[in-house]
Amino acid sequence: MKRLLLIGNIVVIFLVVSYGTVEYGVPVIATYLWKEDYKNLMFKCDQVMREHYIAKRAVELNPTSETVKNLEATEVGLLDCHEYDKLRKRMLIWGLTEPQLSLIGLEALEEKKYELRRFVETHEIRY
Numbered sequence: 001m002k003r004l005l006l007i008g009n010i011v012v013i014f015l016v017v018s019y020g021t022v023e024y025g026v027p028v029i030a031t032y033l034w035k036e037d038y039k040n041l042m043f044k045c046d047q048v049m050r051e052h053y054i055a056k057r058a059v060e061l062n063p064t065s066e067t068v069k070n071l072e073a074t075e076v077g078l079l080d081c082h083e084y085d086k087l088r089k090r091m092l093i094w095g096l097t098e099p100q101l102s103l104i105g106l107e108a109l110e111e112k113k114y115e116l117r118r119f120v121e122t123h124e125i126r127y
Contacts, residue, residue: 023095030094031104034087038101039108041084048077 052074058067091101 027095027097027100030091030096031100034091035104038084038087038091038104039111041080041087042105042108043112045078045081045084048074048080052078 052071055067055071055074059071088101092098
């Protein structure tokens with residue numbers, strides 16, 4: 001009977017430790033592994049989206065072969081956004097939450113010394 005109780009306790013301890021590792025340890029590992037890549041890709045994607053928007057507006061305002069070539073060149077850069085999206089999803093699968101990813105994104109903005117006004121103006125939707 002004591003042996004069965006001991007085995008039961010060991011199983012319960014193993015399950016609790018396993019759950020704790022998956023719930024709390026895995027996100028920490030994912031953060032350690034990919035945090036800097038995430039920051040870099042987020043920043044690159046933001047830059048590329050800005051350049052793409054500007055190039056797209058240039059084509060709308062002045063549709064020449066040069067502005068079209070610029071637009072096509074910026075579209076290649078959108079691959080950074082694809083990589084950013086894939087890494088974001090991988091980190092979510094590994095247990096990071098949206099608020100944790102947002103915090104990492106804010107850290108990237110601070111590190112890259114974004115001027116907040118410029119950031120707001122860029123992302124502002126104008127009608």
